[in-house]
Amino acid sequence: xxxxxxxxxxxxxxxxxxxxxxxxxxxxxxxxxxxxxxxxxxxxxxxxxxxxxxxxxxxxxxxxxxxxxxxxxxxxxxxxxxxxxxxxxxxxxxxxxxxxxxxxxxxxxxxxxxxxxxxxxxxxxxxxxxxxxxxxxxxxxxxxxxxxxxxxxxxxxxxxxxxxxxxxxxxxxxxxxxxxxxxxxxxxxxxxxxxxxxxxxxxxxxxxxxxxxxxxxxxxxxxxxxxxxxxxxxxxxxxxxxxxxxxxxxxxxxxxxxxxxxxxxxxxxxxxxxxxxxxxxxxxxxxxxxxxxxxxxxxxxxxxxxxxxxxxxxxxxxxxxxxxxxxxxxxxxxxxxxxxxxxxxxxxxxxxxxxxxxxxxxxxxxxxxxxxxxxxxxxxxxxxxxxxxxxxxxxxxxxxxxxxxxxxxxxxxxxxxxxxxxxxxx
Amino acid sequence: xxxxxxxxxxxxxxxxxxxxxxxxxxxxxxxxxxxxxxxxxxxxxxxxxxxxxxxxxxxxxxxxxxxxxxxxxxxxxxxxxxxxxxxxxxxxxxxxxxxxxxxxxxxxxxxxxxxxxxxxxxxxxxxxxxxxxxxxxxxxxxxxxxxxxxxxxxxxxxxxxxxxxxxxxxxxxxxxxx
Numbered sequence: 001x002x003x004x005x006x007x008x009x010x011x012x013x014x015x016x017x018x019x020x021x022x023x024x025x026x027x028x029x030x031x032x033x034x035x036x037x038x039x040x041x042x043x044x045x046x047x048x049x050x051x052x053x054x055x056x057x058x059x060x061x062x063x064x065x066x067x068x069x070x071x072x073x074x075x076x077x078x079x080x081x082x083x084x085x086x087x088x089x090x091x092x093x094x095x096x097x098x099x100x101x102x103x104x105x106x107x108x109x110x111x112x113x114x115x116x117x118x119x120x121x122x123x124x125x126x127x128x129x130x131x132x133x134x135x136x137x138x139x140x141x142x143x144x145x146x147x148x149x150x151x152x153x154x155x156x157x158x159x160x161x162x163x164x165x166x167x168x169x170x171x172x173x174x175x176x177x178x179x180x181x182x183x184x185x186x187x188x189x190x191x192x193x194x195x196x197x198x199x200x201x202x203x204x205x206x207x208x209x210x211x212x213x214x215x216x217x218x219x220x221x222x223x224x225x226x227x228x229x230x231x232x233x234x235x236x237x238x239x240x241x242x243x244x245x246x247x248x249x250x251x252x253x254x255x256x257x258x259x260x261x262x263x264x265x266x267x268x269x270x271x272x273x274x275x276x277x278x279x280x281x282x283x284x285x286x287x288x289x290x291x292x293x294x295x296x297x298x299x300x301x302x303x304x305x306x307x308x309x310x311x312x313x314x315x316x317x318x319x320x321x322x323x324x325x326x327x328x329x330x331x332x333x334x335x336x337x338x339x340x341x342x343x344x345x346x347x348x349x350x351x352x353x354x355x356x357x358x359x360x361x362x363x364x365x366x367x368x369x370x371x372x373x374x375x376x377x378x379x380x381x382x383x384x385x386x387x388x389x390x391x392x393x394x395x396x397x398x399x400x401x402x403x404x405x406x407x408x409x410x411x412x413x414x415x416x417x418x419x420x421x422x423x424x425x426x
Numbered sequence: 427x428x429x430x431x432x433x434x435x436x437x438x439x440x441x442x443x444x445x446x447x448x449x450x451x452x453x454x455x456x457x458x459x460x461x462x463x464x465x466x467x468x469x470x471x472x473x474x475x476x477x478x479x480x481x482x483x484x485x486x487x488x489x490x491x492x493x494x495x496x497x498x499x500x501x502x503x504x505x506x507x508x509x510x511x512x513x514x515x516x517x518x519x520x521x522x523x524x525x526x527x528x529x530x531x532x533x534x535x536x537x538x539x540x541x542x543x544x545x546x547x548x549x550x551x552x553x554x555x556x557x558x559x560x561x562x563x564x565x566x567x568x569x570x571x572x573x574x575x576x577x578x579x580x581x582x583x584x585x586x587x588x589x590x591x592x593x594x595x596x597x598x599x600x601x602x603x604x
Contacts, residue, residue, distance in 0.1 A: 005579075008586035012567060015560065015585070028589030035592055036561035038542040041466050043453040051470065052448050055477045132467065151465045265474065 046278040050116040050136070053267030060243065101211050101218050101239070102201055108244035109198050113268035114138045117145075117194050119249075120262040121375050131376040132264075136278050137194070138271070144279045149376040158281035165281050166397065168381070173288040173399045193249045193261055197237050216241040288399060292358050300362075301337045308333065308425070311344060316400035317424040318344035318355040325351060325421070326407070336361065346425070351407040353422070357400065364393055364404050380420065394418050433493065440494040444484045448477055451495055455502050458558045462506040464547045472509055476502045496573045503551055545595035553588035556581055 007025050014021035014029040021029060109115070115137045120130060131154060135145020143159045156167040164177040197220075201209075210221040218239040238248040249261040283289065311318050311333045323330055328349040336343045341359030345352050354361055364387060375382055383395045387406070394405040405418045440447050455476055459469035479501055487497060546554065559570045560581070571578045 004586060005583070008579075008582040011586055011589065012582045016567075028586065028593070031593050031596065032557060032561055032585070032589050035542050035546050035596075036557065038539045039457060039461050039546060039558070039562045041457055041460060043456060047470075048449055048452050051452055051474060051477070052445060055448065055474060055481055058474070058478045059481050148467060151467050264471075 044277070045275040046136070049269070049273065049275045049278075050118075050134075050265075050267065053116050053269045053273075054118070054265040057243070057245070057267045058265075101220070101244070102209055104244040105218075105220075105239055106198075106201050108268075109194075109201070109246075109266075110268040111202065112139050112271070114271055114274050115194055115198070116265070116267045116269050117263065118265040119193070120264055121260075131381075136269075136274065138274075138279070139198075142279050144281065147376075147381060154376055154381050156281055158279065160279050165283070167281060167283055167287065168397065171288070171399050172284070172286070173290065174283050175397055175402075176289055176291045178291070193235070194246055194263060194266060197235075197246055197249070214238065217247075218244075290357075290400065298359050298362055299339045301339060303337075304335045306333050306335050306344075310335075311346070311425050314344060316355070316357065316398070317426065318346060318353075319396075319398070319401070319403040319422045320346045320353055320425045321348065321351075321405075321418065321421050322423075324348070351405070354404045354406070355401050356404075357402070363387065364395075364406070380422075382418075396422055398424075433491070434489050437489050437494060441484055441487060444481050447480065447484065447494060447498075451498055452477060454558075454563050455498055457562055458499065458555070459502055459506055461543070461546050461554050461558055461562075462503070462551065463509060464543060468509070472505050473502070475505055492575060493572060496575065499555065499573060503555065507551070541599040541601060542596070545592055545599050545601075548595040548598075549588055549591050552584055553591055556584045557588050557592075560585060 010019065010021055010025040011028055013019035014025055015032070020026075116135075117137065118132065118134045120132050131147055131149040133145055133147045135143060135157075137143045137145075141159060141162065143157070145157055146153055147155045147157075153169050156169070158165045165174060167174040212219045212221075218241060220237040220239060221235075236250045236252060237246050238250075239245065240247045245266050246263050248263065250257050308330075314335075318333075320330070325348040328351065330346065330348055332345075332347040334345045334347070336345060338359050338361065341357060343354055343356035343359070343361045345354050345361075347353075354364060356364075375384070380396060385393055385395065387393050391406050391408050394407075396403045403422055405422070407418065452473060456466065456469045456473045459472050459476075460466045463469050463472065476498065480498060484494065484497075487494070546557070549557065555574060556570060559565045559573060560567060565573070567578045567581050570581045574581060576584075
């Protein structure tokens, strides 16, 4: 027996626990075992079930594509039939495409199913780090998702019975809101873009959705920001014609694409098949937790203009965008006192930066069932939602406060880049 | 008609319940692909492709004296190779572009776990598979042999070579290995 063969057998005995070993075999066993430990990534039942549901959906889609290919190859006779079918389809589109597409899309996504979704978020702005959001979204509003960028977790979020927990692993901090009303976005970030799309489908009267075709796919156009005088932001949802499921959601400002979400995986899962423990989020020990609560309607008690120096002395420090932003100088800093808390508003013309802790300024409140999108700028997660007044709001959590930017006149991608510019006023 | 072997009956049973196969083997295929590809995220992407192929193809799979798992690993290995080839082509393009722009990449920060994963990623596919099956999944050498279609002795030799290659890779990652 060669030396290598003897060493291999000895190594096998050590790895099998049949020998303590020594020399090279023992050293190799230690190295290999250490490496195996690093590679032992556990997967939860929820992840497995999500992947299974997605695989089922993809299989259905793939089979449909294959059968389409076979049909196309069937020859002239079938081609003629296809032409006739196309003429008939065109006729149906002329007479009432929305009803048909809407019904099929609702059927595909399910009225009461829990959505298991994986999305890739990208943007034209170079400042945006592409990120991936993977989660479960129940029709009643419960949601659990993880956002990652560059393979690292950026945020973990749970919404359960209206109570919201957001965990930021980088700062090892969490925000716990006792109700959706305690958060500006009113749990809107629990409404995934796909789930919001489903909400729009279910709530829109037949014929009111804008539907067009791109090749074999359908395009649905829905508003994101429609405040009079504000820049118009819309989302265009691409539905795959095979499955009538969304595959891409594009945000557009004045017709220009500012961000895009690719729906990488989507599956509608019957509630009974959702694995136990899916809607849970365990915070690691010693997490810094900031709790915010809703104490009924918030009333403005006073507004006072303050100087930059006075703003600097406030704790937590307000956030701002520097001395100038978007060609406008800092015009005003105000301290607003509300029943239940206070906020600071830093203004650059119509653009304002709000900093608040326990109470949400009413101007920032969002409506329910409003699509929200989150994107990573540098290492910061920024959430975008639409306020009740129709304005697009960019919201950022810090360890001690929440900052929100409202910039109705910003064109193009500017609103999407405020996240990286926000900094404490020092 | 001869009575089918225990292995064949197990194969038929798995073939008739593809969802059970998915639940049983998805995690280990993801872990294997994570070794091949470097990140769990990408591994889940490719594993999804593997199991879509499996869900579609398993009912038509013929018994070839190998367990279903062996077929899954072969599909996973092929898909991982395709992904790595595509990545290499993309990186070659990026390196060329970076060179033209006068940019140089900074080395990534050394974190133990990441560095070990990178070192595992440098092993040959054969080495990775044997290390994964025996040490990450805890299968016996006999099972490793059945899945890989080799003898037990060959698997033990592969493990020895994998260990040596791993030590070299770890040194290159800046690890002091004894």
